[in-house]
Amino acid sequence: MRPPADTLLGSTLEGRYRIDAPIARGGMSAVYLGVDLRLGRSVAIKVMDARYSGDPQFLRRFEFEARAVAGLKHPGLVAVYDQGIDDGIAFLVMELVEGGSLRELLRERGPMPPHAVTAVADPVLGGLGTAHAAGLVHRDVKPENVLISEVGEVKVADFGLVRAVAEAGVTSASVILGTAAYLSPEQVEAGDADARSDVYSMGVMLFELLTGRTPFRGDTPLALAYQRLSYDVPAPGDVVDGVPEEFDEIVLRATEREPGDRYADGFDMRRALLAAADDLELPPFTVPAPRRSAERETMARLRGAHPGAVPPPAPVPDHTRVQSRPGMTPGTGAPVAPVPAGAPSQVARPATAATDRRRDDRHVSTVEPDEGGAVRALLWILAVLVLAAAIGAVGWWVGQTYLS
Structure with a gap:
């Protein structure tokens, strides 16, 4: 049917x-x-x-x-x-953000190393902080609402929709609005939300980016939502190896059950994240858009059906051109792709370009040696040797002629 x-x-x-x-x-x-x-x-x-x-x-x-x-x-x-x-x-x-969602990227690649997590969370927290400063609250921060463009831009979508639905007359008062896995305790208990509620949801999302799963389990969305009223979010380092203590501390503070014990807003949490990244000397990273996404498939179908009607995708950035953070040795910040699903999060230290290429050569452009220059040099050497041999042969012939 x-x-x-x-x-x-x-x-x-x-x-x-x-x-x-x-x-x-x-x-x-x-x-x-x-x-x-x-x-x-x-x-x-x-x-x-x-x-x-x-x-x-x-x-x-x-x-x-x-x-x-x-x-x-x-x-x-x-x-x-x-x-x-x-x-x-x-x-x-x-x-229109051409690329895909953070959820689609997580499905493809699984948990991320700390420097990739930082590259995702930095713009998200900056966007949330801007909204919080204007008195707005998202209320539904989750990977589905984070979009990644073809050129590595990370953006938050769907501000304000949850509040609009919450005030609709068609919504039952018993319905918990938002996504159960990411809701703050106060949203579950009383339906209240402020900037610190978004901070809690960001803490849960960071936990998922680092570990590959959300911190709570439940047979139903309601049971899942109520888990956070009785239990704390664990440190990501207790779930997977290799997570720096600085990131554990950020997640634990962001997900405190009492709102007053969390970061005040998105900007406050962003400052803590960037301070940890600087202390750990994490390399910058361009977040790749998912290779397969609903948006990509839609655009491809439309381009196939109507050539020229939809502009071509934006060029993918060259991931080999990396700027170093202050205090880093230039050239040591080569990007590393998120690790495969099920693998532990990597220790957050700058890695070499060779190591990065071994982890994932799909998103790191290698620099080929100048083979043409080597060939030219070899030809010059051969020419010089031939010329020297010719001169030696002529000299020998002349000497033999006069001596005889």
Whole structure:
């Protein structure tokens, strides 16, 4: 039996935003690849579920949150361009991040070494800190809401949607909003959330990046959510070998059950993370986009069906060009790809380029020797030897002629 056809495909919202292809679908919304016909650029269009579109409370909060997020400027945030309601369809127009999600990258590669974790968390915490300074809270920080572009940009998406849904009249008071594995204790217990709630979720996400799994288990989302009311998040180093103590301390403080014992906001946690990275002399790293993602597949299908209608993907950065952190020896910061699933997180020390290539030669460009120069030098040497032999032979012949 075929699934029902998506009636939105090919339609145009407010006479401006054409919906071309689906990218992802969740419980509250669906995301589509679209085109802003007025500006001629590709965009991501998030369309809210029909059950929310008819709720006045939701629509008021949805518009307010969209306006607030659109005013934020930070490279770690997905830009919001527009929002609207067209014939009962509530939608959000956002920057299209060509690449994939952090969740898709984790599925491909498993846990990450500390320097790769830092490269992911730095822009995310910067984006969260910018929002926190403006009085906004994400409420659903998780790998699915972190996007990675083809050129290694890391951005947070979906600000404000959880709060808008929470205030909708169609939402039951007994429903825990957010993703169970990443919720803070206060979100589970009372539904309250502030900047420190996002910090807790970031601590859980760092734990997962370092270990390859989330800290709690439960048979149902509700049981999973309630685990954090009675148990602390363990140190990542207690789960896998090789995690520096500095990273254990960051995760443990971020996931304190009492909000007052955590970092105050995203900026506060970011300062601690960067201080640890400097102390450990971690090399900089460009986060690779996942090789396979829903967004990539959608773009590839559309390019195949309509050549020239969708611009080609952005060039992948050269991972061999690495800037050293202050205090590091230049040239020792070559990037290392995240380790395979199931392998322990690596000790956070600068590694050689040769070691990096052994770990993963798919994302590290090696520099080939100048073979042409070597050949030319060899030819010159041979020419000199032949000339010397010829001169010697002539000299010998002349000597023999006169002596005889």
